[in-house]
Amino acid sequence: MSYVRPKKSLGQHFLTDLNIAQKIVDTIDGLSQKTVLEIGPGTGVLTSFLSKKEDINLYAIEIDTEAYEYLQQAYPELGDKLILKNILKFDLKELFSESMTIIGNFPYNISSQIFFKVLANRDLVLDVICMIQKEVADRIKASHGNKTYGILSVFLQAFYDIDYLFTVGPKVFNPPPKVNSAVIHLKRNNRKNLGCNEELFFKIVKQGFNQRRKTLRNSLKSILINLPTDNEIFGQRPEQLSVEEFIYLTNLIDPDVK
Numbered sequence: 001m002s003y004v005r006p007k008k009s010l011g012q013h014f015l016t017d018l019n020i021a022q023k024i025v026d027t028i029d030g031l032s033q034k035t036v037l038e039i040g041p042g043t044g045v046l047t048s049f050l051s052k053k054e055d056i057n058l059y060a061i062e063i064d065t066e067a068y069e070y071l072q073q074a075y076p077e078l079g080d081k082l083i084l085k086n087i088l089k090f091d092l093k094e095l096f097s098e099s100m101t102i103i104g105n106f107p108y109n110i111s112s113q114i115f116f117k118v119l120a121n122r123d124l125v126l127d128v129i130c131m132i133q134k135e136v137a138d139r140i141k142a143s144h145g146n147k148t149y150g151i152l153s154v155f156l157q158a159f160y161d162i163d164y165l166f167t168v169g170p171k172v173f174n175p176p177p178k179v180n181s182a183v184i185h186l187k188r189n190n191r192k193n194l195g196c197n198e199e200l201f202f203k204i205v206k207q208g209f210n211q212r213r214k215t216l217r218n219s220l221k222s223i224l225i226n227l228p229t230d231n232e233i234f235g236q237r238p239e240q241l242s243v244e245e246f247i248y249l250t251n252l253i254d255p256d257v258k
Contacts (some may be wrong), residue, residue, distance in 0.1 A: 004043050004067045012110060013181075015105050015131070016044045017172035024103070024183055025049040027129045027165065035059070039087050039104035039114065040131075042067050044074050046105065048135035051075055059095070061087050088113050092121045101127040108133050108177065111232070115140070118186070122159045128186040134167060137182035143243045151209045155202070157210055158194060158243045160186040196257075197252040199219075203251055216249070223253060 015021055025046055028036060038060040041047045050058050058059040061083045062068045068084045075082065077251075083090070084193070088110060102125055106114055111132045118125050135148075139193075141147040141162045156162065163185040170176035194201055204220060211219035224234075233241070233249055241249065251257045 004064070004070050007064060008129060010064055010107055013105070013108070013173040013175060013177045014043045015172060017131055018045065020168060020172055021045045022049055022104075023166070024129060026054070026129065027185060028103065028127075031127055033099040033101055033126055035096060035100040036099060037061060037092075037096070037100055037102050039102060040052050041071055042105070044071055045105065047071065047075055050103070051077065057081075059083065061085055061090060063087070068119060088117060092117075092124060096124055098124075099126045100124060101129065103129045105131040108136075111136055112152060115156060118258045119155055119159065119251070122188065126188040128160070129183070131168060131183045132187075133177075133182050134180040134182040137164060137184045140184065140186075142247040144245075145237065145240060150212070151205055154205050154209075154243055156186065159191055160168070162190050164187055173206075194247055194250075195230075196247045197254050199248060200254055205246055206255065208241075212238050220253075227253060230255055 003159065034056050036050065036056045036058050037169065038046060038050060038058065039155045041060045042064070047058075047060060050056065058078065060071065060078060062071060063084070063086045065084065068082065071078070071082055083095075085228065111130075114130075118128055136152075138150045139150055140152055140156050141164050142153050144153075165183040165185055168181040170178070170180065173181075202249055204223065208216055208219050215237055216233050217224070217229045219238070220234075231252060233245065233252070
């Protein structure tokens with residue numbers, strides 16, 4: 001193992017189990033796109049397996065200078081494809097023009113923000129294979145009617161099919177997190193667009209779930225000014241609605257849809 005110290009401020013929990021690393025990396029076998037971006041390689045445990053795959057074009061992005069310097073020495077073959085940047089501030093379209101896969105053991109404290117980044121680049125990112133907090137994985141995978149179903153569930157399920165691959169206990173990390181982790185696979189679905197005003201869709205979903213105990217008639221009051229709310233959908237709470245029902249609701253509210 002390297003001399004890279006895990007930093008609490010970066011939410012780092014370095015994977016130490018090589019069998020799990022191999023299992024995660026093997027998930028990319030059979031994917032059509034060969035450009036792969038690893039987010040937060042850290043001590044290079046996933047990188048060591050990824051770099052052995054001759055059929056992929058591997059990039060890695062790391063924010064930690066100590067980890068970056070270690071990776072430069074350990075994987076000189078990466079050259080300028082090892083990027084010292086914050087993924088949240090990095091413009092993927094500046095570097096990548098063809099479809100790609102994202103892989104990584106995501107820092108827990110920014111995993112949701114990474115998923116919003118993926119959504120913003122959904123025309124580019126066809127697959128995401130990642131290890132995240134189990135609680136977040138359960139939320140993303142949850143179906144409507146479930147208490148854990150929320151904003152991230154709706155947004156990601158609108159554009160990706162979610163596979164929950166396996167659960168990982170705390171002991172295989174340095175330092176061990178206080179919770180279980182999970183590996184999931186997001187696969188871009190065939191939906192090119194939502195068939196509604198996407199900006200309004202995102203606004204409705206966010207506002208609805210921000211007051212999730214209220215019915216949509218009440219939580220969306222500021223959007224529903226002067227609109228009839230006799231449709232039974234307005235009497236439901238946000239977690240009761242599927243992605244398709246949120247699209248229907250958006251078109252119901254949209255003044256441009258007659």
